[in-house]
Amino acid sequence: MKAIAFAVAASMIAAPVVAQPSAKAFVEGLYEAYRNPDAPSTTGAAAVQVYSPALVTLIRADQKAAGGEAGKLNSDPLCGCQDADGLTPLSIKIVPVSPRSAMATSIFRLGGHVRTVGLRLVRTPHGWRVDDVSSHDLRSLRRFLVD
Numbered sequence: 001m002k003a004i005a006f007a008v009a010a011s012m013i014a015a016p017v018v019a020q021p022s023a024k025a026f027v028e029g030l031y032e033a034y035r036n037p038d039a040p041s042t043t044g045a046a047a048v049q050v051y052s053p054a055l056v057t058l059i060r061a062d063q064k065a066a067g068g069e070a071g072k073l074n075s076d077p078l079c080g081c082q083d084a085d086g087l088t089p090l091s092i093k094i095v096p097v098s099p100r101s102a103m104a105t106s107i108f109r110l111g112g113h114v115r116t117v118g119l120r121l122v123r124t125p126h127g128w129r130v131d132d133v134s135s136h137d138l139r140s141l142r143r144f145l146v147d
Helices: 002-014 023-035 053-065 141-146
Strands: 088-098 101-110 113-124 127-135
Touching: 023 088, 023 101, 023 113, 023 127, 053 127, 053 141, 127 141
Parallel strands: none
Antiparallel strands: 088 101, 101 113, 113 127
8 A cells, every 4th residue: 555655655756746827926927928029919819818717808899880990999908008118017915815817917108107007817727817906097998898
């Protein structure tokens, strides 16, 4: 019995582990992407890598209702801007809510102003995703898209 337990434990240690990034690493990656001027829009094809499935559904419904025009969501909610050139991350704070959710506060400089954005994060089978966004100008992206 001890030999079986040892073999199982050894195989667990030797097995490759595919770790998902932490909530903080996920948010840092979101804002680091703004350094690349060719980064895809967070509301375009890359949305499924950024937002929760429920929020992607709301974003896509807004885009469909707009029929090719700018819908309610006519800016990037992660920066609250249309042009993120020069965005400089300053700090990111993560407060765990549960093992599957967290609140993030991102503070960055853009256009000579310091901005703060709140992100409600959820852990999905594919990693952390943004489930809601709030800022000085936007109480809740979810409510904005539904109202």
